[in-house]
Amino acid sequence: MSPSISIKAVNITKRYGDKTALDDISFEVNRGELFGFIGPDGAGKTSLFRLITSLLIPDGGTLTVDGLDTVKDYTKLRKILGYMPGRFSLYQDLTVEENLRFFAGIFKTTLEANYDLVKDIYSHIEPFKTRKAGKLSGGMKQKLALSCALIHKPEILVLDEPTTGVDAVSRIEFWEMLNKLRQSGITIIVSTPYMDEASRCDRVALIQGGKIMSIDTPEAIRNNFGRDLWALKADDIYRLLVDLRRFESTWTAFPFGEHIHLSLSDKSIKPAEIALYLEALGHSNVHISKIEPSIEDCFMEMMSVGSGTGEE
Amino acid sequence: MKIIEVENLVKKFGNFVANDHLTFSVDEGEIYGFLGANGAGKTTAMKILCGLSAPTSGKVLVAGYDVYTQTEMIKKRIGYMSQRFSLFEDLSVWENFQFFGGIYGLPAAKIRERTTELLGRLGLESEKNQILGSLPLGWKQKLAFSVAIIHQPSIVFLDEPTGGVDPITRRQFWEIIYETANQGITVFVTTHYMDEAEYCRRVSIMADGKIVALDTPANLKAKYQAANIEEVFLKIARG
Numbered sequence: 081m082s083p084s085i086s087i088k089a090v091n092i093t094k095r096y097g098d099k100t101a102l103d104d105i106s107f108e109v110n111r112g113e114l115f116g117f118i119g120p121d122g123a124g125k126t127s128l129f130r131l132i133t134s135l136l137i138p139d140g141g142t143l144t145v146d147g148l149d150t151v152k153d154y155t156k157l158r159k160i161l162g163y164m165p166g167r168f169s170l171y172q173d174l175t176v177e178e179n180l181r182f183f184a185g186i187f188k189t190t191l192e193a194n195y196d197l198v199k200d201i202y203s204h205i206e207p208f209k210t211r212k213a214g215k216l217s218g219g220m221k222q223k224l225a226l227s228c229a230l231i232h233k234p235e236i237l238v239l240d241e242p243t244t245g246v247d248a249v250s251r252i253e254f255w256e257m258l259n260k261l262r263q264s265g266i267t268i269i270v271s272t273p274y275m276d277e278a279s280r281c282d283r284v285a286l287i288q289g290g291k292i293m294s295i296d297t298p299e300a301i302r303n304n305f306g307r308d309l310w311a312l313k314a315d316d317i318y319r320l321l322v323d324l325r326r327f328e329s330t331w332t333a334f335p336f337g338e339h340i341h342l343s344l345s346d347k348s349i350k351p352a353e354i355a356l357y358l359e360a361l362g363h364s365n366v367h368i369s370k371i372e373p374s375i376e377d378c379f380m381e382m383m384s385v386g387s388g389t390g391e392e
Numbered sequence: 393m394k395i396i397e398v399e400n401l402v403k404k405f406g407n408f409v410a411n412d413h414l415t416f417s418v419d420e421g422e423i424y425g426f427l428g429a430n431g432a433g434k435t436t437a438m439k440i441l442c443g444l445s446a447p448t449s450g451k452v453l454v455a456g457y458d459v460y461t462q463t464e465m466i467k468k469r470i471g472y473m474s475q476r477f478s479l480f481e482d483l484s485v486w487e488n489f490q491f492f493g494g495i496y497g498l499p500a501a502k503i504r505e506r507t508t509e510l511l512g513r514l515g516l517e518s519e520k521n522q523i524l525g526s527l528p529l530g531w532k533q534k535l536a537f538s539v540a541i542i543h544q545p546s547i548v549f550l551d552e553p554t555g556g557v558d559p560i561t562r563r564q565f566w567e568i569i570y571e572t573a574n575q576g577i578t579v580f581v582t583t584h585y586m587d588e589a590e591y592c593r594r595v596s597i598m599a600d601g602k603i604v605a606l607d608t609p610a611n612l613k614a615k616y617q618a619a620n621i622e623e624v625f626l627k628i629a630r631g
Contacts, residue, residue, distance in 0.1 A: 120558035122529045218430040245555065247429040248586055248622055249629040273556045288558065318570055334563050337590035337620055338609065380559050 086111045086146055086236060086267040087132060093140035094127050101127040103290040104141070109269055109283075114262045116281035117271040118375065124290040125271035126166055129240045132269070133163045146235055159187065162234030164225050166241040172214030176205055176224055179213050180231055187232030197264070198227040201257055219250040226257065237261070239270040243277065255280045275376035286379055293382040298375055305373040305381060307331065308347065311339040313367040314358065323361050327354070332384055334377075341377060393420045394453075395547050395578045396441060401450035403436050410436040412601035413450070418547070423569060423579045425589045427621075428598030429629045434582055435551075437598075441580070442549060443467050455546040468496070471540035471577075474551035478536045481525035485516065488524055488539060496543035503542070510538040513571070530561030537568060547578040554585065566591050586622035595621065597628050604628055 087109040094102040102124045109115045117125050130136040131143055134154035143150045148157040170179045177191075180202070184191050195202075205223050208216065213224060222242060229237060239258075243251045255277065262268060270281070278284045279298045286293045286301070294301055314320045321340050324333040329346040342354070351368045358366050373381075396418035403411040410433045418424045428434045439445040441454055443463030452459040455469040479488045486507065493503030511517045514534050524532060533553060540548050550569070554562045566588065573579050581592065589595050589609060596606040605612055605628055609621055616624045 120529070120561070121556035123558075245430075245552070245584070247584055247629070248625050249429055251584075252626070275559060321567075334560070335566065335591065337587040376559050383558065383560055 084111050085109070086113070087115075087269065088144050089132075089141065090143075091141035092128075092131065092138050092143055094124075094131060094136065095139050101290055102131075102138075105290075105292050106141075107285055107292060107295055109267060111267055112262070112265050113282045114258060114268045114270070114280070116278055116284040117269065117287050118273075118275060118278050118284050118379070119271075119287035120273050122289075123287045125287060126240055128287075129163075129238055129269070129271060133161055133238055134158060159232075160235040162229035162232065162237045164229040164237075164239045164242055166244065168221050168225060170213045170221070170225060170228060173212055175210050175212055176216070177209040179224060180227055183228040184231045189232050191231065194231055194233050197233055198230050200260055201230070202227045218246060219253070222246060222250070222254060223257075226254075230261075234266070236267045236269070239268065241271050241273065243272055243274060251277070275374070275379055278375040284375070286375075286382060288379075288383060294378070301375060301378050302373050305378055307343040307381070309371055309373045309377060310342045310344075310351065310354070311336070311369050311371045312342055312354070312358075313339050313365070314363045315365045316363065320358070320363060320366075323358065323363070327357055332380065334380060336376075341371070343377075343381070394418065395420045395455060396424075396580070397451070397453040398441075399451040401437070401440065401452055402448045403433075403440060403445070404448045409601050411440070411447070414603055416596055416603055416606055418578060418580060419593075420546075420578055421573055421576050422593045423573050423581065423591065425592030425595035426580060426582045426598075427589055427595055427625060432598040433601040434598055438549060438551060438580075438582070442470060442472060468543070469546045471543070471545040471548035472551070473536050473540040473548065473553055475533070475553065475555045476551075478532060479524050479539060482523060484521050484523055485511070485527075485535060486520040488535070489542060492539045493542050498543055506542050506544075510542065513568075514538060530557050530564075533557055533561070533565060534568060537565070537572075541572060541577060545577065547580055548572070550579065550581040552582055552584065554583065554588065562588075586620065586625055589621040589625075597625060599628055 085108050089105060089107050092102055092105050117128065119125055127136065131138055131150060132145060134150045134157050137151055145157055146160060150157060174182065181191050201223050205220050216224065243254055258268060281298065283295065283297050285295045312320060321333060321335060324330055324340055324342055329344045329349045331343045331345040333340055333342050355366055355368055394417045398417065399415050401411050401414040414437060426434055440447050440452060440459055443459055443466035446460060454466045457465040459466065483491065489507040490503055493506065511520055516531065537553065554565050569579055594608050596603045612624050616627050618624045618627060
């Protein structure tokens with residue numbers, strides 16, 4: 081095993097009855113990497129994280145973390161893992177400080193010994209250390225859960241959807257904390273349904289229906305989009321969407337905030353031709369500009385190719 | 393016509409002011425985005441609008457009914473859907489529609505008619521005997537929305553309806569929302585996806601129990617000199 085590889089998954093399959101949650105997936109996460117698994121609910125993210133943390137056993141394939149097999153070596157493995165599950169799972173009736181001391185104690189260390197490690201995060205909630213965990217706001221619970229996952233100085237931090245249901249401001253703060261943590265050299269894997277968070281990671285795996293559609297740096301995924309992409313605007317945005325879907329050369333047309341993102345099946349089409357088509361249909365104030373695809377554009381493109389939603 | 397009228401709504405829990413003199417109205421048939429950071433007071437206000445909690449003071453009318461005295465009438469005229477409160481996983485699609493239609497007191501013939509119509513619109517007629525739990529999440533969300541409007545309410549409350557669904561399904565869901573609003577059902581929606589705020593006719597943004605901004609997305613972006621609603625939201629929430 082290469083010393084630079086932290087997590088290595090080879091042909092991992094996980095089934096529940098006749099449902100396949102993870103379908104023969106393979107990937108490697110490097111040491112010190114901030115690695116994101118991006119995909120919607122039901123994609124298999126939580127199953128994968130439970131396999132990595134030795135809480136589930138795969139039906140096929142092998143999975144090692146820092147050279148430790150997740151099935152055979154689970155007792156050693158659990159000592160080097162910090163895990164923040166998707167559902168808040170701290171003790172609601174213990175205080176903030178009691179929770180932190182409890183988790184430190186389980187791993188035979190103390191809050192004082194590793195205070196430096198959690199200081200940046202814990203300092204936000206330290207003024208409330210005598211408050212019961214159940215009484216904290218969503219953003220504060222998240223900070224406490226992260227502190228508890230870090231307190232035993234793990235080699236690898238596993239964060240299952242830490243930002244789901246969290247508002248836009250708290251999401252940005254959370255990623256700023258992860259960015260700081262990464263500088264300490266810890267390996268971090270994180271899952272999220274929010275496509276815009278991909279750009280915060282060193283590399284990402286786009287995951288859907290138990291399969292990995294793509295693994296790469298966010299930049300490389302965007303560069304591999306493979307089609308020209310246009311952002312369009314007009315006075316009646318809903319009718320614009322309907323009419324663009326009827327346009328002969330349309331591959332996909334999706335709403336994106338105040339714009340429609342349009343990709344074409346025919347590279348030779350000029351924006352002026354699209355504008356002519358729309359103006360003939362009575363659209364007013366039509367704006368067309370070429371844009372760089374976002375990760376969300378790429379994700380939908382891969383889904384469309386996979387399922388035949390595109391019209392080619 | 394106004395479908396929701398709120399004037400100086402105050403809701404206190406002990407000394408804590410969760411809603412601090414909210415004043416706003418929602419027009420019939422509009423898509424209204426109700427935004428705010430966690431803990432800003434959105435859920436408290438939504439509960440009051442749905443007739444589940446009484447205000448401390450202020451005037452609140454929903455579909456013309458008073459939230460202090462006519463909560464039962466309000467509950468008949470509204471629909472509600474959230475990611476958490478969903479359908480029964482171990483009933484079939486058809487049975488779920490029957491059950492919720494019955495809860496709203498619709499006659500059997502009307503339930504059949506609406507179920508057929510709504511499943512037809514989703515293209516899911518052939519799935520009507522499937523057990524709900526066996527269906528993909530995106531379908532469940534669309535079905536939950538259809539069930540929430542089975543009784544043709546005046547207004548439907550959607551509490552983070554697209555949380556966690558894939559990006560294509562998320563967009564299909566918004567197309568269904570548009571169709572629904574076009575049929576005259578008012579849509580009141582919360583979301584953490586700021587691009588979805590752009591799909592609303594008007595949005596309000598709450599912070600610390602107050603509505604600090606309320607306008608069309610275009611006007612808000614102009615006022616806060618922001619490229620998109622996410623920037624507006626960040627400017628407001630970070631003060």
